Amino acid sequence: MAIVYERPKSLNGAPFTYCPGCTHGIITQQVAAAIDELGIVDDTICVGCVGCGGYIAWFMDTDAIYSLHGRAPANATGIKRMNPDKVVFTYQGDGDLASIGTAEIVQAAHRGEKITTIFVNNATYGMTGGQMAPTTLVGQKTTTSPYGRDAAHCGKPIRMCELLSTIDGAAFIQRVAVNTPGNVRKARAAIKRAFQCQIEGKGFALVEVLSACPTNWGKTPAAALDWIASDMIPYYPLGNFKDFQ
Amino acid sequence: MISSVRFHQDACKGCELCIHFCPKGLIQTDTAVLNANGVHPTKITRQEECVACANCAIMCPDGVITVEKF
Ligand SMILES: Cc1ncc(C[n+]2csc(CCOP(=O)(O)OP(=O)(O)O)c2C)c(N)n1
Ligand code: SF4
Numbered sequence: 001m002a003i004v005y006e007r008p009k010s011l012n013g014a015p016f017t018y019c020p021g022c023t024h025g026i027i028t029q030q031v032a033a034a035i036d037e038l039g040i041v042d043d044t045i046c047v048g049c050v051g052c053g054g055y056i057a058w059f060m061d062t063d064a065i066y067s068l069h070g071r072a073p074a075n076a077t078g079i080k081r082m083n084p085d086k087v088v089f090t091y092q093g094d095g096d097l098a099s100i101g102t103a104e105i106v107q108a109a110h111r112g113e114k115i116t117t118i119f120v121n122n123a124t125y126g127m128t129g130g131q132m133a134p135t136t137l138v139g140q141k142t143t144t145s146p147y148g149r150d151a152a153h154c155g156k157p158i159r160m161c162e163l164l165s166t167i168d169g170a171a172f173i174q175r176v177a178v179n180t181p182g183n184v185r186k187a188r189a190a191i192k193r194a195f196q197c198q199i200e201g202k203g204f205a206l207v208e209v210l211s212a213c214p215t216n217w218g219k220t221p222a223a224a225l226d227w228i229a230s231d232m233i234p235y236y237p238l239g240n241f242k243d244f245q
Numbered sequence: 246m247i248s249s250v251r252f253h254q255d256a257c258k259g260c261e262l263c264i265h266f267c268p269k270g271l272i273q274t275d276t277a278v279l280n281a282n283g284v285h286p287t288k289i290t291r292q293e294e295c296v297a298c299a300n301c302a303i304m305c306p307d308g309v310i311t312v313e314k315f
């Protein structure tokens with residue numbers, strides 16, 4: 001009898017506190033599964049952020065710390081530089097990484113820090129009740145854009161993979177989604193490669209994951225995944241932006 | 246039977262993504278059970294028709310499902 005899928009071993013067994021149908025749960029498992037496959041659970045340090053994604057620090061069977069909002073790449077920099085033999089990753093939402101933490105992520109990439117970042121883009125500030133984020137789509141209704149995001153007033157959503165891939169210190173940049181089983185499998189492969197990038201000392205690695213927030217989008221979990229396909233992917237194309245040899 | 250699909254029903258949040266993604270339509274709500282999350286968890290019906298694709302388990306945000314293949 002062979003196991004085709006089971007809850008990854010690099011999780012500590014605590015129940016996830018994410019909402020029903022929240023794909024943070026899928027991404028958290030795929031990060032843990034990649035760590036399982038690489039056999040690095042005892043050598044990995046998780047740097048959590050502020051936001052729903054920050055809870056990952058409670059669920060990983062690795063060492064873990066929390067950061068102030070947006071500052072995970074700065075914490076990860078210090079940890080990695082003092083412990084170059086460890087595998088250090090940040091797990092950050094879009095409010096965290098693409099708004100308050102823009103300076104930290106750009107400068108970590110610019111310095112070519114040998115860390116891995118999992119960037120969960122759900123087009124909203126999930127934890128605080130669904131406010132507009134820099135990644136909120138034009139026309140998307142949120143609690144702070146009740147008539148839909150207005151591009152003339154708020155600009156158009158920021159594409160972090162495209163931005164970061166212009167930076168020389170970034171060695172691996174890929175955008176994936178977790179809206180279908182096939183895309184989840186591709187997400188796992190990209191996350192694993194982003195860890196390999198760090199293990200081989202190639203430079204900064206980031207995987208952006210398009211994720212659903214059914215609670216604040218006001219959709220059922222299945223309808224939220226459909227919205228990733230119909231609305232998010234056309235604006236945030238999936239694919240590899242930068243790879244290493 | 247070529248596979249075994251097990252549900253850790255205590256951890257289920259009733260999101261129904263497993264039902265949505267089973268290509269064979271084998272998963273149903275188990276109305277006989279009410280778990281500590283306050284939901285009717287899901288269960289497999291007609292195990293013998295399962296093709297062990299693990300789509301249900303991969304799409305479960307809470308790691309409720311274990312799929313094994315003989
Ligand atoms: C310095 C600071 N400013 C504001 C907050 C309030 N806050 C908590 S979570 C959050 C937004 C998180 O959104 P995101 O990063 O998109 O993650 P998600 O919850 O969607 O996973 C904010 C603004 C805070 N904790 N610290
Ligand atoms: S608020 Fe949104 S992002 Fe946060 S746990 Fe709930 S569904 Fe997930």
Ligand code: SF4
Pocket residue numbers: 250266267268269270271272289294295296297298299300301302312
């Ligand atoms: S393994 Fe595939 S066929 Fe079997 S119950 Fe799960 S989704 Fe359905």
Ligand code: SF4
Pocket residue numbers: 021252256257258259260261262263264286287304305306307308309310
């Ligand atoms: S996907 Fe998981 S949490 Fe959602 S209903 Fe199915 S078993 Fe329960």
